[in-house]
Amino acid sequence: MFRLLLRTAFLASTTGMLVADLPPPADAEELQPMSAAEFDLLKKTLLYTEDDAKALRASREILAGQTDALLDTWYGFVGANPHLLHFFTRKGDGKPDDAYLAAVRERFKAWVLDTAAADFDAAWLAKQLELGRRHHRSGKNRTDKVDAVENINYRYLPALIVPLYTTIRPYLAAKGNSETEVDAMQEAWRKALVLTVILWSQPYVDPRDF
Amino acid sequence: MFRLLLRTAFLASTTGMLVADLPPPADAEELQPMSAAEFDLLKKTLLYTEDDAKALRASREILAGQTDALLDTWYGFVGANPHLLHFFTRKGDGKPDDAYLAAVRERFKAWVLDTAAADFDAAWLAKQLELGRRHHRSGKNRTDKVDAVENINYRYLPALIVPLYTTIRPYLAAKGNSETEVDAMQEAWRKALVLTVILWSQPYVDPRDF
Numbered sequence: 001m002f003r004l005l006l007r008t009a010f011l012a013s014t015t016g017m018l019v020a021d022l023p024p025p026a027d028a029e030e031l032q033p034m035s036a037a038e039f040d041l042l043k044k045t046l047l048y049t050e051d052d053a054k055a056l057r058a059s060r061e062i063l064a065g066q067t068d069a070l071l072d073t074w075y076g077f078v079g080a081n082p083h084l085l086h087f088f089t090r091k092g093d094g095k096p097d098d099a100y101l102a103a104v105r106e107r108f109k110a111w112v113l114d115t116a117a118a119d120f121d122a123a124w125l126a127k128q129l130e131l132g133r134r135h136h137r138s139g140k141n142r143t144d145k146v147d148a149v150e151n152i153n154y155r156y157l158p159a160l161i162v163p164l165y166t167t168i169r170p171y172l173a174a175k176g177n178s179e180t181e182v183d184a185m186q187e188a189w190r191k192a193l194v195l196t197v198i199l200w201s202q203p204y205v206d207p208r209d210f
Numbered sequence: 211m212f213r214l215l216l217r218t219a220f221l222a223s224t225t226g227m228l229v230a231d232l233p234p235p236a237d238a239e240e241l242q243p244m245s246a247a248e249f250d251l252l253k254k255t256l257l258y259t260e261d262d263a264k265a266l267r268a269s270r271e272i273l274a275g276q277t278d279a280l281l282d283t284w285y286g287f288v289g290a291n292p293h294l295l296h297f298f299t300r301k302g303d304g305k306p307d308d309a310y311l312a313a314v315r316e317r318f319k320a321w322v323l324d325t326a327a328a329d330f331d332a333a334w335l336a337k338q339l340e341l342g343r344r345h346h347r348s349g350k351n352r353t354d355k356v357d358a359v360e361n362i363n364y365r366y367l368p369a370l371i372v373p374l375y376t377t378i379r380p381y382l383a384a385k386g387n388s389e390t391e392v393d394a395m396q397e398a399w400r401k402a403l404v405l406t407v408i409l410w411s412q413p414y415v416d417p418r419d420f
Contacts (some may be wrong), residue, residue: 041293042365046372083251136419154415155252155408158368162256162401190400191372198365204415205364209346 031202033126042198043120048191053118055181055188060116062175062185063168067109073167075105087152100146115192125199132200139203154204161193241412243336252408253330258401263328265398268391269382270326276381277319283377285315297362310356325402335409342410349413364414371403 034042043049063070078084088104090097111131114124133139137151168189173182202210244252253259273280288294298314300307321341324334343349347361378399383392412420 042369045291045294045366045369047376048372081255084255151419154411154420156255158404158408158411159252159255162258162404166257194368194372198368201364201368201411204419206414209361209414210364 031129031207033122033129034199034202036122036125039120039125042195046191046194048195051184052188052191055184056116056118056192058177058181059172059185059189060113062177063112063116063171066171066174067112070112070168070171071105071109074108074164075101077163077167084156087149087156089149091147091149097146097148100141100144100148103144115189115196118188118192120195128196128199129202132203135200136203154201157197157200161190161197164193165190241339241417243332243339244409244412246332246335249330249335252405256401256404258405261394262398262401265391265394266326266328266402268387269395269399270323272385272387272395273322273326273378273381276384277322280322280378280381281315281319284318284374285311287373287377294366297359297366299359301357301359307356307358310351310354310358313354325406328398328402330405338406338409339412342413345410346413364411367407367410371400371407374403375400 078088085096088096088101114127130139134143135152135157140151141148165186169182169186172185172189177185288298295306298306298311324337340349344353345362345367350361351358375396379392379396382395382399387395
């Protein structure tokens with residue numbers, strides 16, 4: 001679906017119909033989302049089970065009213081780390097692009113609930129590839145039509161797994177669930193974050209090697 | 211140091227002095243280990259502190275007498291998953307290469323204690339790049355002079371973080387430490403595994419993007 005949208009935007013822009021986002025380089029455009037069979041092997045490898053899906057869905061109800069507070073925490077962390085805030089700065093003056101930060105923040109909130117829905121179907125797999133592109137130079141800045149730093153270094157995608165699963169815990173615990181339930185939800189989030197980062201890494205890795 | 215050793219082996223082999231490992235492709239050979247300054251930013255990003263180093267070192271004493279049992283668990287997991295055992299199979303007949311498995315197992319045991327030493331200096335950083343190469347087609351099979359599958363798919367490097375930190379816990383708990391101490395050691399292992407996988411991923415990622 002995303003590929004189709006991108007192609008449509010590309011065709012429209014080359015025929016002068018609208019000032020669309022730039023198309024990604026051909027090699028990134030050629031990437032295919034992971035198949036359901038491949039994703040099943042990945043879930044098996046990282047011990048992701050139906051219990052994790054249930055724990056994620058339980059976390060969705062708990063997090064639903066707290067995504068603004070959660071994003072305050074996460075943006076606070078990014079803002080406190082200049083080497084991370086860097087990826088939201090303009091190439092022109094090196095200053096953070098506030099409109100870009102605000103737009104990403106809204107999508108980040110939606111992503112929390114989308115991940116917690118644990119509905120990892122073909123549309124979700126295709127969306128993760130698109131989200132990966134938006135971190136990589138093949139697609140970054142395009143959605144928000146900004147002139148920010150061109151690429152988020154790969155290394156920070158896996159690294160951010162740790163602060164995300166660490167700082168989400170107080171929000172998971174905020175509605176009075178037992179320690180055991182909070183543990184299960186946090187562990188399901190760890191697995192979901194690892195799965196997500198693998199899929200987002202695809203544009204960074206040679207297709208032969210991925 | 212590793213680069214020097216590789217170059218020496220290459221020169222020796224091209225002058226017929228010994229039947230050495232094949233040199234890696236030029237582009238992989240050009241990679242530089244992560245600098246200490248870059249690694250500090252990575253540690254900061256994933257909340258790795260001196261407390262984690264202490265917890266890893268505490269785990270080292272606990273794991274020291276258990277690495278054979280731990281490797282039984284890990285190899286049992288790999289052996290039970292044909293899509294993982296695949297990377298240890300010969301290209302010729304598709305069968306697992308037992309000598310290759312045995313050689314990797316010995317190094318895997320040493321790696322456990324090396325990681326737990328938490329001495330993440332320049333030599334360790336250089337070694338992680340070399341270990342990354344041994345998973346990637348630029349260096350796989352060379353150390354053991356085997357004719358196995360040419361590349362471990364990138365996706366399984368992050369994925370294996372989860373079974374490793376999950377299955378190590380009973381070994382961390384085997385010497386009667388408190389739940390709090392075991393939690394701290396397991397969390398330090400999670401962070402060490404994420405750090406390690408990032409460094410091992412370097413040969414898979416375009417240097418501009420890494």
